[in-house]
Amino acid sequence: MVLQLIQNENIRETVNGKRVITKKPELLAPAGSLEKLKVAVHYGADAVFIGGQEFGLRSNADNFTIEEMREGVEFAKKYGAVIYVTTNIYAHNENMAGLEEYLRAIADVGVKGIIVADPLIIETCKKVAPELEIHLSTQQSLTNWKAVKFWKSEGLDRVVLAREVGAEEIRLIKEKVDIEIETFIHGAMCIAYSGRCVLSNHMTARDSNRGGCCQSCRWDYDLYENVDGKEVPLFNEDDAPFAMSPKDLKLIESIPHMIELGIDSLKVEGRMKSIHYVATVISVYRKVIDSYCADPDNFKIKREWLEELDRCANRATASAFFEGEPSYKQQMFGFHAKKPEWDFAGFVLDYDEDTQMVTLQQRNYFKTGDTVEFFGPEINTFTMTVGEMWNEDNESIEVANHPLQIVKFKVEKPLHPFNMMRRRTKK
Amino acid sequence: MKKPELLVTPKSLSHIKELIDAGADAFVIGEQKFGLRLAGEFSLEEVREATEMIHQAGKKVYVSCNALFHNDRIEALDEYLQELKKIGPDAILFGDPAVVMSVREFGIDIPLHWNPETTATNWFQVNYWGERGAKRTVLARELSLDEILEIKENSKYEIEVQVHGMTCIFQSKRKLLGNYFLYRGEVMEVENRKENKNMFLHDKERNNRYPIYEDMNGTHIFSPNDICLIDELSEFFEAGIDSLKIDGILQTEEYITTVTKLYRQAIDAYFDQGEDTYDEIKDDLYEQIRAIQPPLRPLDTGFIYKETVY
Numbered sequence: 024m025v026l027q028l029i030q031n032e033n034i035r036e037t038v039n040g041k042r043v044i045t046k047k048p049e050l051l052a053p054a055g056s057l058e059k060l061k062v063a064v065h066y067g068a069d070a071v072f073i074g075g076q077e078f079g080l081r082s083n084a085d086n087f088t089i090e091e092m093r094e095g096v097e098f099a100k101k102y103g104a105v106i107y108v109t110t111n112i113y114a115h116n117e118n119m120a121g122l123e124e125y126l127r128a129i130a131d132v133g134v135k136g137i138i139v140a141d142p143l144i145i146e147t148c149k150k151v152a153p154e155l156e157i158h159l160s161t162q163q164s165l166t167n168w169k170a171v172k173f174w175k176s177e178g179l180d181r182v183v184l185a186r187e188v189g190a191e192e193i194r195l196i197k198e199k200v201d202i203e204i205e206t207f208i209h210g211a212m213c214i215a216y217s218g219r220c221v222l223s224n225h226m227t228a229r230d231s232n233r234g235g236c237c238q239s240c241r242w243d244y245d246l247y248e249n250v251d252g253k254e255v256p257l258f259n260e261d262d263a264p265f266a267m268s269p270k271d272l273k274l275i276e277s278i279p280h281m282i283e284l285g286i287d288s289l290k291v292e293g294r295m296k297s298i299h300y301v302a303t304v305i306s307v308y309r310k311v312i313d314s315y316c317a318d319p320d321n322f323k324i325k326r327e328w329l330e331e332l333d334r335c336a337n338r339a340t341a342s343a344f345f346e347g348e349p350s351y352k353q354q355m356f357g358f359h360a361k362k363p364e365w366d367f368a369g370f371v372l373d374y375d376e377d378t379q380m381v382t383l384q385q386r387n388y389f390k391t392g393d394t395v396e397f398f399g400p401e402i403n404t405f406t407m408t409v410g411e412m413w414n415e416d417n418e419s420i421e422v423a424n425h426p427l428q429i430v431k432f433k434v435e436k437p438l439h440p441f442n443m444m445r446r447r448t449k450k
Numbered sequence: 451m452k453k454p455e456l457l458v459t460p461k462s463l464s465h466i467k468e469l470i471d472a473g474a475d476a477f478v479i480g481e482q483k484f485g486l487r488l489a490g491e492f493s494l495e496e497v498r499e500a501t502e503m504i505h506q507a508g509k510k511v512y513v514s515c516n517a518l519f520h521n522d523r524i525e526a527l528d529e530y531l532q533e534l535k536k537i538g539p540d541a542i543l544f545g546d547p548a549v550v551m552s553v554r555e556f557g558i559d560i561p562l563h564w565n566p567e568t569t570a571t572n573w574f575q576v577n578y579w580g581e582r583g584a585k586r587t588v589l590a591r592e593l594s595l596d597e598i599l600e601i602k603e604n605s606k607y608e609i610e611v612q613v614h615g616m617t618c619i620f621q622s623k624r625k626l627l628g629n630y631f632l633y634r635g636e637v638m639e640v641e642n643r644k645e646n647k648n649m650f651l652h653d654k655e656r657n658n659r660y661p662i663y664e665d666m667n668g669t670h671i672f673s674p675n676d677i678c679l680i681d682e683l684s685e686f687f688e689a690g691i692d693s694l695k696i697d698g699i700l701q702t703e704e705y706i707t708t709v710t711k712l713y714r715q716a717i718d719a720y721f722d723q724g725e726d727t728y729d730e731i732k733d734d735l736y737e738q739i740r741a742i743q744p745p746l747r748p749l750d751t752g753f754i755y756k757e758t759v760y
Contacts, residue, residue: 113571115593116600143574162569166520169548176551185518187623192521216518216668219621221568224592225673226656228758232568235760240620244651246630247659252745257649262634265651267626267669344623351629 031283044316048282048289052305055294060095062298064104065441066400067309071099071106072138074294077125078110080234093132105135111160113232114141126152140218156180162218168199175202186212189344193284203287208274209304210292212343214240214267241268263357270353273340275332276324278311299367302443303335306400334365368395369444374437381434389446390422399442453721455693458710461490465703466500472707473714476510482665484530485514487618489698498537516545516565517667528552550582561585567618573604580607591617595754599689608692613679614709615697620671627664647700659746661700675750678739680716681732682751687720705742712738
């Protein structure tokens with residue numbers, strides 16, 4: 024189903040005789056490490072959300088020390104980008120100690136705001152670090168305008184809506200309440216209302232609402248009926264087992280719609296994902312947002328953007344609730360992952376224009392003769408075949424098989440630091 | 451020391467009568483359009499009747515409005531709350547702050563109980579929602595005994611703890627059962643099983659069975675065991691926990707009534723005759739529950755003595 028796009032005059036202006044969109048939404052990227060943060064900003068994110076070592080979900084992500092946050096903030100500032108810190112656990116009593124000092128430290132290094140679910144953290148932040156913006160996390164599963172109004176009355180700056188909220192619901196919320204709205208546009212998602220799932224607690228004693236989620240919603244189950252105490256299977260031998268694994272969210276084609284709704288921040292999920300994922304996804308959405316805002320009347324989604332996004336996808340994708348109730352087609356039954364056709368093979372550190380030699384850091388196996396592709400914000404994506412290679416000691420090599428090893432070879436087109444190299448894994 | 455309230459979930463009007471006789475002090479009722487995972491469905495008219503009946507018996511009645519409301523249900527919620535104002539139950543349960551806003555807007559002076567299920571996890575929240583109208587908090591089931599006691603100690607408002615029954619461990623807006631049958635191309639199955647509450651998911655690795663059903667709030671999944679704390683109540687009594695809840699979701703009226711009688715005995719033994727008497731009879735009370743436990747529903751102590759990591 025494709026909803027009709029209603030043009031929003033409040034976000035437009037006439038510039039040089041052309042109607043353009045001047046109220047651009049923020050593109051918000053995830054980063055599980057300082058390197059990912061830098062890549063996200065370099066590839067076009069307006070803002071990055073990161074986790075500290077306490078009070079945030081995703082306890083498996085690398086997460087930032089206060090010093091790393093400072094460096095991240097400084098780096099982002101050069102690009103005009105800002106940093107938010109997730110502090111979205113539902114705290115137990117034992118998690119309350121140290122919160123004041125932590126929030127103070129975050130504010131002192133120049134973080135712009137926190138993403139939070141627990142009123143304990145909201146109130147503590149108002150008290151000890153009032154300069155921080157407070158954004159309500161999707162963990163609160165906000166689903167209606169009246170609840171949004173409540174949080175506005177509590178002094179919050181922004182709310183992240185529940186992933187179950189659709190386009191028309193967002194329109195009404197925007198109409199009724201003057202508060203910044205953030206919604207997810209891309210990435211893995213919970214099948215449950217966020218915050219309302221404790222499968223992990225019950226199955227593995229890992230607290231999902233404090234960052235321990237074991238993702239048991241991705242497992243297979245057998246469905247039975249209890250008939251007077253007898254277990255009757257509701258599946259046949261050859262049926263796929265019961266599953267509730269959602270496809271990953273991908274709303275690239277809905278971006279114009281989201282911009283017209285006046286959504287303030289478009290969020291990409293994935294603090295655990297690689298720099299390759301962050302770079303690919305952010306660069307594509309950057310192009311979509313910029314192209315639409317520059318010339319909304321003649322905008323078309325380019326096939327190359329869709330293909331580019333697919334290069335880092337490891338699950339099938341869907342639009343979830345944005346354009347209506349998701350059907351069974353938005354879940355995965357009987358299979359779980361798809362292998363990407365491209366591997367992230369190298370991260371460009373340097374390029375010498377005189378010798379045309381690139382220096383890059385290996386991120387995955389590659390060898391002389393492989394077909395590789397280079398991409399990055401400064402260049403047009405191009406493909407080539409790897410020729411002779413040298414290692415850090417200028418010894419000739421044919422295979423780059425050591426993680427993070429330094430590799431040099433000749434590339435005729437100019438490259439820049441932060442550019443990335445992919446290798447085709449499937450012919 | 452004051453006796454804690456014994457709170458139950460009736461399935462019908464006639465069941466309320468039985469439960470009053472069985473010794474229940476308070477009742478949670480409502481309908482799925484506004485309240486989550488209720489043992490019985492009570493229309494507004496039945497809520498009116500139930501409230502009269504319960505008040506005549508000198509007991510309390512709470513109406514559940516703890517659903518996550520989408521925009522399209524806000525108008526109905528507002529009308530419902532204004533009807534409740536006329537009926538006058540002793541409390542309204544909520545999870546969604548929209549209810550707080552509506553109660554303010556319409557000057558409804560019925561006290562609120564904050565019951566968001568999984569997210570009531572520390573004493574600060576109890577006081578926070580208390581200051582915004584919640585006279586009581588229903589604690590998350592995933593808390594340890596020590597955490598519960600510390601919350602009670604630091605809370606300025608009433609605390610309710612579930613001591614018996616199944617607990618909800620998952621709610622999705624998606625129709626996960628219907629989707630599974632549709633994926634298999636079995637439209638008939640979806641129609642046939644719409645009201646079915648006997649289904650469960652089997653987790654082979656843990657050999658656990660999780661009850662599952664769908665209603666207008668989406669898909670709900672429940673704990674594989676029933677909590678049973680009838681022999682573990684001393685510390686709740688000493689701490690002054692205000693309300694002990696028996697959740698009868700997916701159980702028969704007969705079962706709920708029997709369990710209510712047994713908890714009544716436990717509370718009365720402790721407060722009327724003393725801790726020693728409670729200690730003497732508690733194992734027997736536990737055995738009596740075990741004897742009527744439905745097949746495939748083991749008992750456990752929930753998270754009271756379990757350590758959770760993250």
